[in-house]
Each structure stands twice: as C-alpha cells, then as structure tokens.
Amino acid sequence: MSVFESIRVAWGGLVGNKLRSTLTMLGVIIGVSAVIALVSIGQGARQQVTAQIQGLGSNLIMVIPRGNGAGRLYLDDVADLTKRVPEISVAIPDLTRQVVVKWGTSEYTTTAEGTAPGYEQVRNHNVADGRFLIQADIDQRRHVAVVGYKLYTDLFGERNPIGEQILINGSSFTVVGLMDPKGQGLGTDYDDRVIIPISTAQRMMGTNRVQTILAQARSSGEASQAVARITAIYQKKFPTRNPGTDDAMMVQSQDQILSTVTTATQTMTLMLGGIAGVSLIVGGIGIMNIMLVSVTERTREIGLRKAIGAKRRDILAQFLVESMILSLAGGLVGVLLGMGLSRLGALINIPSTVSLASIITAFVFSAAVGLFFGIYPAMKAAVLDPIEALRYE
Amino acid sequence: MAVATPVIEFRQVAKIYNPGEAEVRALDNVDLTIEEGEMVAIMGPSGSGKSTMMNLIGCLDRPTSGEYRLLGEEVGRKSDNELAEVRNRRIGFIFQTFNLLPRLTAVQNAELPLLYRGGPTPVRREASRKALEAVGLGHRLHHRPAQLSGGESQRVAIARTIAADPAIVLGDEPTGNLDSRSGAEVMAIFQDLNRRGRTVIVVTHDDQIAHHCRRIVRLRDGKLVRDETVAKPLVASPASMPLAGALGGAGLAGAGSTGSGGGRG
Numbered sequence: 029m030s031v032f033e034s035i036r037v038a039w040g041g042l043v044g045n046k047l048r049s050t051l052t053m054l055g056v057i058i059g060v061s062a063v064i065a066l067v068s069i070g071q072g073a074r075q076q077v078t079a080q081i082q083g084l085g086s087n088l089i090m091v092i093p094r095g096n097g098a099g100r101l102y103l104d105d106v107a108d109l110t111k112r113v114p115e116i117s118v119a120i121p122d123l124t125r126q127v128v129v130k131w132g133t134s135e136y137t138t139t140a141e142g143t144a145p146g147y148e149q150v151r152n153h154n155v156a157d158g159r160f161l162i163q164a165d166i167d168q169r170r171h172v173a174v175v176g177y178k179l180y181t182d183l184f185g186e187r188n189p190i191g192e193q194i195l196i197n198g199s200s201f202t203v204v205g206l207m208d209p210k211g212q213g214l215g216t217d218y219d220d221r222v223i224i225p226i227s228t229a230q231r232m233m234g235t236n237r238v239q240t241i242l243a244q245a246r247s248s249g250e251a252s253q254a255v256a257r258i259t260a261i262y263q264k265k266f267p268t269r270n271p272g273t274d275d276a277m278m279v280q281s282q283d284q285i286l287s288t289v290t291t292a293t294q295t296m297t298l299m300l301g302g303i304a305g306v307s308l309i310v311g312g313i314g315i316m317n318i319m320l321v322s323v324t325e326r327t328r329e330i331g332l333r334k335a336i337g338a339k340r341r342d343i344l345a346q347f348l349v350e351s352m353i354l355s356l357a358g359g360l361v362g363v364l365l366g367m368g369l370s371r372l373g374a375l376i377n378i379p380s381t382v383s384l385a386s387i388i389t390a391f392v393f394s395a396a397v398g399l400f401f402g403i404y405p406a407m408k409a410a411v412l413d414p415i416e417a418l419r420y421e
Numbered sequence: 422m423a424v425a426t427p428v429i430e431f432r433q434v435a436k437i438y439n440p441g442e443a444e445v446r447a448l449d450n451v452d453l454t455i456e457e458g459e460m461v462a463i464m465g466p467s468g469s470g471k472s473t474m475m476n477l478i479g480c481l482d483r484p485t486s487g488e489y490r491l492l493g494e495e496v497g498r499k500s501d502n503e504l505a506e507v508r509n510r511r512i513g514f515i516f517q518t519f520n521l522l523p524r525l526t527a528v529q530n531a532e533l534p535l536l537y538r539g540g541p542t543p544v545r546r547e548a549s550r551k552a553l554e555a556v557g558l559g560h561r562l563h564h565r566p567a568q569l570s571g572g573e574s575q576r577v578a579i580a581r582t583i584a585a586d587p588a589i590v591l592g593d594e595p596t597g598n599l600d601s602r603s604g605a606e607v608m609a610i611f612q613d614l615n616r617r618g619r620t621v622i623v624v625t626h627d628d629q630i631a632h633h634c635r636r637i638v639r640l641r642d643g644k645l646v647r648d649e650t651v652a653k654p655l656v657a658s659p660a661s662m663p664l665a666g667a668l669g670g671a672g673l674a675g676a677g678s679t680g681s682g683g684g685r686g
C-alpha cells in the first residue's frame with residue numbers, strides 16, 4: 029500500500045473519532061505552544077539583557093570593590109589606572125546615592141551620580157542641551173548639575189531647565205545641562221538621575237572614596253588585556269590568600285558580564301524549554317494511550333484487514349501514520365498558538381522573540397514524540413494474530 | 422484429459438492448539454484434495470475443527486504438521502508477507518459476522534482488498550462499484566454497514582471478494598446470521614461464482630445450505646469422517662435475486678485480473 033493510501037486510511041481513522049482526536053492533539057498543542065512561548069520569552073529576556081549590557085557603554089570595564097571591605101577606591105585610582113593601563117582610553121569615578129531634588133514646589137526622590145568628564149564617552153550617553161561636567165567643575169567642587177531626561181520632565185515639564193536652581197538634599201545647584209533620553213538598563217533608569225561633579229558628591233555624601241571606576245578599553249580586543257592588567261594592579265595593592273578567587277577588587281569587562289549573563293539566560297531558556305518539553309512528553313503519552321485504546325477497539329478491523337491481505341507493515345503504517353498526524357497537526361497548531369502567545373506577551377511588555385530554531389525544534393520534537401509513542405501501539409496492532417483478532421468481541 | 426494441479430491439497434495436516442499439557446487436536450492428520458472449480462460444503466458438530474480447517478485453507482494459519490499445498494505451492498514454507506499476498510490475491514473470505522468496517526461505505530468496504538493490492542484509485546473504485554452491482558447493491562454504494570440489513574451486509578462482504586476476484590472463495594457459516602431468504606441469495610451468488618470457475622468452500626450447519634454443494638465433507642473431532650457427493654445439488658432460486666443477470670455481465674469479468682493461472686470452467 030502506498031504512503032498516500034496509508035495517510036488516507038489513517039486520516040479516515042482519525043476523522044471517524046473527531047472529538048477524541050482533537051483532545052489527544054490538545055496534549056501536543058499545549059506542549060508545543062508552551063515550548064515555543066517559554067523559549068521565546070527566555071530568548072526575549074536574553075536579548076533584552078544583552079541590549080542593556082551593551083547599552084552600559086562600549087568596551088566598558090568596571091572596577092568594583094568586593095563586599096568584604098578589603099579593597100577601597102579613591103579618586104587617585106582613576107588617574108593611576110589611566111596612566112598605568114595603556115589599553116584604556118578613559119576612566120571615570122562613580123559614586124551614587126539616593127537624594128531628594130527640589131525645584132520650586134516640586135520634590136522628587138532620585139539618584140545623584142557623582143562622576144567626571146569622560147562619562148559621556150564611557151557611558152555612550154550625551155547631553156542634549158547645555159553642557160556636561162568639565163574638569164573645572166571637579167577641581168572647584170562646583171554645585172552644578174546635569175539632569176536626566178526623566179527627572180527633567182518630572183521636575184520642569186516643558187520648561188528649559190538650563191540655568192535653573194535646584195536643591196539636592198537641601199544644597200543649591202545650578203542646572204547646566206540636560207542628558208539625552210537613554211532608557212532603562214539592568215535595574216536602573218539612566219534618565220531618572222542627576223549628575224554632579226564627583227568632588228561635590230564626595231563632600232555631600234561625606235566620603236573620600238568612589239564606588240566604582242568605569243574605564244573604556246581602546247578596543248574590544250584590548251579589553252581582556254586591560255582587565256588582566258587592572259586585576260594584577262589590585263592584587264598587588266590588596267594581597268589576598270587566594271588571588272583570583274578572593275580578590276579585593278572585582279574587575280570585569282562588558283564582554284565578560286555579557287557572557288555570564290548570556291550563559292545564565294541560556295540556562296533559564298533551556299530550563300523553561302525543558303519544563304515545557306515535559307508537557308510535550310505528557311502529550312505524547314496521551315497519544316500512546318489513545319492509540320492503544322484505538323488498537324484494542326479496532327482489533328476486529330485489524331483482523332479483517334489482515335484476512336484480506338494487509339501485511340504487517342500496512343497495519344503498522346496505518347497506526348503509525350495516525351499518531352504522526354496527531355502529533356504533527358498538534359505540533360503545527362501548537363507552533364501557531366505559541367507564536368500567538370509570545371506575541372500576546374509582547375503586548376503586555378514581556379519581551380519575547382520567536383526564533384526559527386525553536387519552531388523547528390518544537391516541530392521536530394513533536395514529530396519524534398508521535399513516532400516514539402506511536403510505535404508501540406502500532407507494533408501491537410501489526411503483530412496481532414488475524415484469527416484471534418477476528419474472534420475478538 | 423490432463424489432470425490439473427488440485428487447488429487444495431491437505432496431506433496428514435494436523436493443527437494442535439496449546440501443545441503439551443492441555444493440547445487440543447483441532448485437526449487430526451487430515452487428507453483432503455479439492456480440485457479447481459469444485460463447490461464443497463464442510464459440515465460437522467460444533468468444535469469438530471471446521472473453522473480451524475477454513476483458517477488453514479485461507480492461509481490465516483499454518484498447520485502444526487503435515488503438508489498443505491495451495492495451487493500447487495507449499496504454504497508452510499511461505500513467509501508472513503507471502504501469505505498476506507496469497508490471501509490478498511487468491512482467497513476471498515466471507516464470515517458469519519460479515520466483518521465490514523463500520524466507518525466505511527459499501528463501496529469503500531468492497532474496495533479494501535484492492536487497496537492492499539495497489540493500482541490506480543479510479544480502477545479500484547470501478548471494480549468495487551461493479552462488484553456491488555453484481556450482488557444487486559448498485560443502489561447502496563454509499564451506505565454504511567449500520568444502514569444495511571444483514572443480507573445486504575453479507576452481500577457487501579461478498580462484493581468485497583468479487584472485487585478482488587480470487588480463485589478460491591471461502592465462507593465460514595456465511596448464512597449463519599441470515600434468514601432463509603437472504604441465505605438463499607448468498608448461496609445463489611456462490612453458485613454463480615462457482616459456475617464461473619471459482620472454487621467455493623462453505624462451512625455450514627444447515628443441511629439445506631450444504632445440499633447446494635456437489636460435495637459434502639464431514640468432520641468429527643478433527644478427523645475427516647465422511648466425504649460424499651451430492652447427486653443433484655439444490656439450485657438457489659435466482660428468482661429471489663434479480664441480479665443474477667448483472668453477475669453475468671461486467672461484474673466478474675470487469676473486476677480485475679488476479680493473474681492466477683489455469684483455465685476455468
């Protein structure tokens with residue numbers, strides 16, 4: 029019997045029991061759509077995080093004292109690193125704190141970020157209006173501020189903020205610049221902040237340290253060299269028992285962070301896909317279950333078909349094609365449903381990306397499920413003894 | 422007159438179920454020869470081995486011992502696939518319980534053996550339709566078994582055999598579930614098939630039915646106890662069947678060729 033005839037016979041078997049076929053397919057539909065939806069959410073999350081990390085700046089290197097308190101960073105370190113590490117082009121200090129900003133009667137809680145010129149280059153974030161901080165602001169510990177875009181709209185509305193006086197934790201500052209809108213990234217809103225000279229920030233916050241040093245490597249190829257050099261510098265400065273594992277200073281390039289996060293989100297995606305895959309397997313068990321019932325119900329039919337000349341492989345094909353149709357049709361509907369679900373997720377701001385790879389994987393997997401769980405019932409049907417099958421009540 | 426190869430040749434054929442402890446000798450070293458074009462009734466009390474014998478003849482089963490030659494070929498040596506092929510091309514089985522597939526229409530049911538034989542769909546459809554017309558069901562082509570009477574159902578089952586055009590037609594109590602009128606219709610078709618050279622073997626409990634055959638073979642406890650010839654077989658009244666004429670027409674001739682050798686009639 030030709031493949032085409034097998035498909036026709038199998039199709040007849042399925043159509044003869046529409047409700048049951050649909051319900052059986054539902055298991056696969058749910059499994060496949062769950063795989064598609066969850067994997068696309070995982071991939072969406074990864075793309076978002078990746079974009080955010082890339083948005084931190086370009087060829088960025090972060091130097092952060094570890095929580096154990098062994099390492100400390102001062103303003104001098106910034107100049108020191110710039111001098112001693114030829115692979116970096118700029119380095120800037122960073123010190124942030126929650127502050128209350130007042131203008132007239134408006135009052136907002138936001139983040140004050142003390143930093144220095146070079147921020148624009150390192151962060152890849154420029155002023156839209158007015159000017160950024162200059163070295164003189166740092167040297168003279170001026171009370172000048174550059175406002176982020178969100179703070180600006182919240183505080184000033186439509187008004188031009190340049191030249192306005194604002195109060196930051198009660199101290200008066202002159203607004204000299206307005207940053208471009210940049211958006212969110214890694215748990216912070218770059219637009220919801222006010223940027224002030226690092227020296228002014230240190231005085232306000234009563235510290236002579238800086239939280240972080242941000243440096244920019246001359247190229248992405250030089251970043252790892254720079255990281256190695258900076259790491260060595262601080263390992264020497266703050267010796268520890270196990271250099272490399274309990275260093276006082278954490279030095280990471282953007283690429284390293286990126287690969288760490290990528291690995292993490294990949295693991296998450298795999299886990300989500302795996303969990304959804306389990307439901308696909310449950311769907312497969314549903315197919316097997318119903319195919320076994322169907323084989324039993326149709327024992328006499330199998331006996332008759334054999335009596336009039338069906339070979340084992342004809343019967344095998346008939347039932348295998350049935351389970352394959354169930355799983356492939358379920359897979360197809362599941363893919364569409366999964367794409368719909370992830371589209372729906374995008375509407376409510378759950379980032380998701382449906383990749384061709386996940387569609388193909390889910391589809392192939394559902395076909396494999398149909399084959400795997402269909403083979404046993406089909407074999408059972410194929411090896412039935414025609415005489416006993418014909419006698420079956 | 423050259424002696425043709427017998428259609429069916431049993432030599433010391435035995436069928437033993439559950440060999441060992443509770444073994445059942447369903448057939449006990451039976452010798453039987455049936456020539457081409459014969460019409461034979463098999464009779465015997467319940468449990469005497471009639472169905473067992475039919476299943477062996479029909480290649481649904483293999484003998485435990487002994488030799489069975491079908492159209493000159495030893496069946497015991499054939500593979501499962503070869504037996505399926507033989508059942509498909511040489512044998513037509515008609516059962517007491519009709520065994521139609523409930524989801525298929527009459528014409529689809531009659532087409533089934535051809536489906537496993539292959540060939541273009543229109544040709545199969547046509548053969549199936551002609552076979553149904555030959556048994557007087559030209560007006561029931563698209564009915565499902567549930568919409569047919571018992572007699573009509575059995576005629577669809579016979580059409581299924583006619584469409585496949587086998588050399589041997591086997592009926593295991595084909596009239597067992599039918600009233601006498603429908604039974605007579607079935608026997609009339611069988612006699613017509615026989616007239617056209619098919620070898621027909623019918624298992625029955627009914628003397629009346631058996632006497633439509635020229636030869637009656639009796640079994641008891643798995644042994645062949647009597648083999649008699651009916652001098653003047655009954656002729657099933659074709660009057661009850663306006664289709665006898667149709668059968669003589671395109672019906673059988675158009676039902677496709679089995680390619681089975683030997684002249685008939």
Ligand SMILES: Nc1ncnc2c1ncn2[C@@H]1O[C@H](COP(=O)(O)OP(=O)(O)OP(=O)(O)O)[C@@H](O)[C@H]1O
Nearest residue numbers: 438439445447465466467468469470471472473474
């Ligand atoms: N699969 C089997 N396993 C064991 N014993 C069997 C099997 N099939 C048939 N038998 C036995 O073989 C014997 C012959 O059975 P068979 O079906 O051939 O009888 P039968 O002549 O057709 O009877 P009936 O007229 O009731 O149909 C019986 O004793 C039966 O119980």
Ligand SMILES: [Mg+2]
Nearest residue numbers: 471472473593
């Ligand atoms: Mg019987």
